[in-house]
Amino acid sequence: MKIERMIGILSILLQRDKVTAPYLAEKFEVSRRTIHRDIDALCAAGIPLVTEPGQNGGVSIMEGYKIDRTLLSTSDMQAILAGLRSLDSVSGTNRYASLMEKLSVGASNLLAGDAHILIDLSSWYKDSLSPKIELLHDAILTGRKISFAYFAPGGETERTVEPYDLIFQWSNWYLWCWCEIREDFRLFKLRRMTNLQAGDLFEKRTAPLPDLSPAHMFPNLYQVTAKIKPQYKWRLMEEYGPESFTVQPDGTLLFTFGFTDKTSIIGWIISFGGGAELLEPAELRQDILLFAEEIRQKYLQS
Numbered sequence: 001m002k003i004e005r006m007i008g009i010l011s012i013l014l015q016r017d018k019v020t021a022p023y024l025a026e027k028f029e030v031s032r033r034t035i036h037r038d039i040d041a042l043c044a045a046g047i048p049l050v051t052e053p054g055q056n057g058g059v060s061i062m063e064g065y066k067i068d069r070t071l072l073s074t075s076d077m078q079a080i081l082a083g084l085r086s087l088d089s090v091s092g093t094n095r096y097a098s099l100m101e102k103l104s105v106g107a108s109n110l111l112a113g114d115a116h117i118l119i120d121l122s123s124w125y126k127d128s129l130s131p132k133i134e135l136l137h138d139a140i141l142t143g144r145k146i147s148f149a150y151f152a153p154g155g156e157t158e159r160t161v162e163p164y165d166l167i168f169q170w171s172n173w174y175l176w177c178w179c180e181i182r183e184d185f186r187l188f189k190l191r192r193m194t195n196l197q198a199g200d201l202f203e204k205r206t207a208p209l210p211d212l213s214p215a216h217m218f219p220n221l222y223q224v225t226a227k228i229k230p231q232y233k234w235r236l237m238e239e240y241g242p243e244s245f246t247v248q249p250d251g252t253l254l255f256t257f258g259f260t261d262k263t264s265i266i267g268w269i270i271s272f273g274g275g276a277e278l279l280e281p282a283e284l285r286q287d288i289l290l291f292a293e294e295i296r297q298k299y300l301q302s
Contacts, residue, residue, distance in 0.1 A: 005030070006038050010047070016141075018058035026209060086120065129173065132190050135198065136175055139163050145199040146177070151192045153263075157181070159188070160199065164207040176210050185210065220258025224265055225280040228253040232275050266291055 005028050012019055012027070021039075025032045039059060043049050048062040139146050140163045147160045161177035164185075168174075173190040187210060211217075228236060230251045236244055245253040255276075259265045266288055269278050278285055 006042060009035070009038055010042065013049070013059065013061050018052070018060040020058045024059075029209075129190060132193065132196060133166060133173065135196055136163055136166055136190075139198050140165070143201055143204055145202050146175075146196060147199055148188075148193045148196045150188060151194070161186070161188070162202045162205070164204075165210075167210070167212070169212055176207070178205065178207070218258075218260050220260070222259045222262065222265060222281055222284075224255070224257055224259050224278070226255045226269065227277045227279060228255050228272065229275040232272060235272075262287065 008028060009024055012024070021032050021035045024035045028035070039049055039051070050060050050062055052058060052060075136146060138144075144163075145160055146163050147158070150157050150159050160180045161175070162180075163175055163177045165176040166173065167176055167187070174187045175190060175193070176185065176187055178184070179186040185208065227248075228245065230247075230253060233245075233253060236242075236253060236255060240255075240257050244257050245255045248254055259268075262284060265278070265281075265284060269276050269288055270291065278288060
């Protein structure tokens with residue numbers, strides 16, 4: 001919706017000194033003409049935006065300006081505050097929420113009411129994750145390369161990348177960047193990154209938005225059918241939703257879902273102990289049997 005996009009544009013302008021219309025068009029997946037109309041609408045609403053032409057030009061908010069609180073309703077302000085607080089839950093500061101002072105003169109009374117949407121994006125790894133986010137965010141803003149060690153199923157590698165975006169998706173934080181080894185854009189999970197170091201400045205290239213659709217990130221290469229004991233219904237509800245299973249006459253749950261790789265299937269089935277039986281793909285039943293036998297032999301020897 002237009003109003004949501006305009007609030008989004010305003011939020012970006014409050015966090016950055018200057019942005020370009022092409023950047024905003026790509027972020028919000030609209031045309032540059034639409035962005036220019038949104039900017040004109042914000043100006044008409046009383047927000048003094050400065051547009052500078054040329055190679056180093058862009059759009060910015062007039063320095064020192066504060067938005068009159070009558071521009072946004074109480075619900076609008078609460079929604080923005082909830083989003084800003086969610087960023088503070090990651091950084092461990094109140095830096096983002098302090099932006100509300102720029103959004104409204106005398107906003108304390110307006111924002112003192114109950115906030116019924118509480119978003120906490122922190123995790124069990126907050127102590128180690130927050131410094132990574134701060135370092136990467138600064139590198140993105142200043143245009144500095146980042147080097148780090150990365151741990152993946154294929155092994156440990158040393159990477160040097162050009163960082164472009166921090167993304168919170170699938171309950172995890174990721175870095176969207178240009179990887180010098182792959183010579184392409186890649187997503188890296190922050191929890192798998194260690195020894196982060198900021199390096200040389202780089203000239204920013206045109207960065208496409210990542211395709212984060214489940215079909216692209218988690219293609220269904222294996223269609224799984226499994227019989228699950230009824231006491232594990234809560235797990236199926238939480239992990240895959242009510243559409244992933246049907247209740248059988250004997251009370252067991254017939255589960256069907258697409259998985260990306262064999263390792264995930266075997267690990268998932270084993271995690272139920274004796275509470276799940278893999279029916280399809282049939283060829284993986286032998287792999288599960290070998291896996292279980294290996295564990296059995298290990299404990300027999302100890």
